[in-house]
Amino acid sequence: MxxxxxxxxxxxxxxxxxxxxxxxxxxxxxxxxxxxxxxxxxxxxxxxxxxxxxxxxxxxxxxxxxxxxxxxxxxxxxxxxxxxxxxxxxxxxxxxxxxxxxxxxxxxxxxxxxxxxxxxxxxxxxxxxxxxxxxxxxxxxxxxxxxxxxxxxxxxxVRVPAPGAVRDPGRIAVLPGCHLTPGDLEELRTIIEDFGLRPSFLPDLSRSLDGHIPEDFTPTTIGGIGVDEVATLGEAAWAVAIGEQMRPAAEALRTRAGVPFRLFPRLCGLAAMDEFIMFLSAASGRPVPAKYRRQRGQLVDAMLDGHFHIGGRKLAIAAEPDLLADVAGMLREMGAEITVAVTTTHSPVLSGIDAAEVLIGDLEDLERLAGERGCDLLVTHSHGRQAAARLGIPFFRVGIPMFDRLGAGHLLTVGYRGVRDLIFTISNLVIADAEQNHQPTPESWRLTEEDGAADGAQQKGQAA
Structure with missing residues (x-):
């Protein structure tokens, strides 16, 4: 802890x-x-x-x-x-x-x-x-x-249901945390709908800030969940809260409308997604679709490929508590060491992070400690780019604000596909940094690149 x-x-x-x-x-x-x-x-x-x-x-x-x-x-x-x-x-x-x-x-x-x-x-x-x-x-x-x-x-x-009102067994109220992007919400919508369930997201940034061009200009938000739909959330069979930050909202919905909830602290990682998928299967009474079984296999394969590059890395990360726990937890599962962790506010999720210490501080603390402790991978939002440049280590942007790269609203950290692509992106950053600095790739620490690739293929065969 x-x-x-x-x-x-x-x-x-x-x-x-x-x-x-x-x-x-x-x-x-x-x-x-x-x-x-x-x-x-x-x-x-x-x-x-x-x-x-x-x-x-x-x-x-x-x-x-x-x-x-x-x-x-x-x-x-x-x-x-x-x-x-x-x-x-x-x-x-x-x-x-x-x-x-x-x-x-x-x-x-x-x-x-x-x-x-x-x-x-x-x-x-x-x-x-x-x-x-x-x-x-x-x-x-x-x-x-x-x-x-x-x-x-x-x-x-939210409207209080009438006494004796029957819940809609196919409806799920989803309460996403602020660490999820519009792209994350769209991916979750697809996954939930593939189980035959109808999700209602509160709030729903995937319909308002997903980067689409409306037919007509409107000075207000151009999408999202309607007030009329919010009023009927009390009819849902289940509420799904994503991130510890959403526990108060889920408890408020249960108190007001009697909707039972399930909280998922994380959705970034193999075990976390397995838990979510199995919940949807139980809630819908349907087996897991074949496409998600295949995507899970792709994620496992990506983890085998990426651990050569991420495993052993000393990670310095700074983000909001739920985002910190989500991304740092996945990288820890990939073999990285959470050497420096900095966040913004107190949260129960912080004590469960697999690190010696979590600081509530600023980016100066992140840069100073990352330098002192020899970190070789930095993860935070765009204001950390100067620190990464001064430290001379790979830098992965995550969270708000991300103003110096396109596609911030579509960055995926959830779903088997999202985690798979996240592993590839971070691994490629590490590879590119090694090439730029003429460092050996992780496979060639003890082996040639060809032998390393063969060794990785052998491990995959053994895992299969």
Whole structure:
């Protein structure tokens, strides 16, 4: 079990952590026709807007209450009211998700009270869903904001089933964590549907930020799960929570609608996917489709191929807790040593990571410790590229933001195919780095390349 240590420094030198409000805003972007609204200054919203545009390379719907110094001191009701009225008039959203920021939380704005007062003053907008979530950016992190937003959606939008209501045995409510990309969600949708089940994702970034071009321009989100579908999640036979961060949302759905849930801390790795596939088989009453048996065999083959290059590597990784546990866990299973692990916020999943220590710190801590401990593989988001260059080690980008490469929204870390391709990508990075630095490939540490390939083939035959 890893020891979790909170680094105490006077300041964050090279930030790893992103704030709660933008995590919550991204969750609202998984709803159809949504407009996230940050209750704070224009600068807070501008930062989040730029970050998401650079990462997804898409138009991002995000608005602000534009709090000034005077409004902050006197209270922000008028700003909230005017923002909601303007958004409704200009964009006709299906839902507005309101996220607080540090400045309004410090002032102590009663936004729930503001919403109640707004309802009284504007009865013509009584049917417009308004969901508020408290996300001060002076505490917690991106993952926490996502968790709170999804939990609040469940509490406000899900309809309580009538007594004696019969559940739909073919329907699954899926609560994905923020560490999953739109591409991950699309892969999971395909897998679940192949078992004859009908998944409803909350939130569903695979339909709103997957990079498709709509027929008509809309100022709100262009896809995602509809508010009407969210309301009926209580009819699902099962809820699947992916990532420890989604436990509060799953518990809220169980409390509100009585839906039993199954939590999967990880979906990146052979054993993790086996567990998920067997759950789907049991829930649907169907055998595992032949295509997934074949994909599983391909993953096992990829693990045999990739362990020559990943095994023995000293890994330095920095990410949100669930993403850290997911990717680092898979690389540990491939034989890598988790030498340095840095994350953003506390989570129960951290103690289960197979490392001596997990630091809650920044990218300066990652770079310093990676150099001191001789790490030869670095994994984090795009802000770690300078550290990898200074250390002279291979660098794999994962998480948000990823602004210097295309396809961030389609990076796969789940499913047998996704894990297989992830192993190939990281192995190829290691091979390319060795070639660039004229180092021997892992097979030739003791053998020639031909003998190494033959040895690998022999191991595959023995495993088969």
């Amino acid at each position: 890893a020891k979790v240590t909170h680094v105490k420094k006077a300041c964050t030198v090279n930030p790893l952590k992103m704030s709660q409000p933008i995590g919550a805003a991204l969750a609202f972007m998984g709803l159809r026709g949504a407009m996230p609204l940050l209750h704070g200054s224009q600068g807070c919203t501008s930062f989040g807007l730029v970050l998401f545009v650079r990462h997804f390379k898409e138009a991002i719907p995000l608005q602000t209450t534009a709090m000034s110094e005077v409004a902050t001191v006197l209270g922000g009701y008028e700003n909230v009211e005017q923002a909601i009225l303007n958004i409704h008039k200009r964009t006709k959203p299906e839902i507005i998700g309101i996220c607080s920021t540090g400045v309004t939380e410090t002032k102590g704005d009663d936004v729930e009270g503001y919403i109640q007062l707004f309802r009284e003053r504007h009865p013509e907008l009584a049917s417009l869903p308004l969901v508020y979530v408290s996300t001060p950016d002076f505490k917690d992190a991106f993952q926490d904001g996502w968790t709170k937003a999804v939990t609040r959606m469940v509490e406000v939008l």
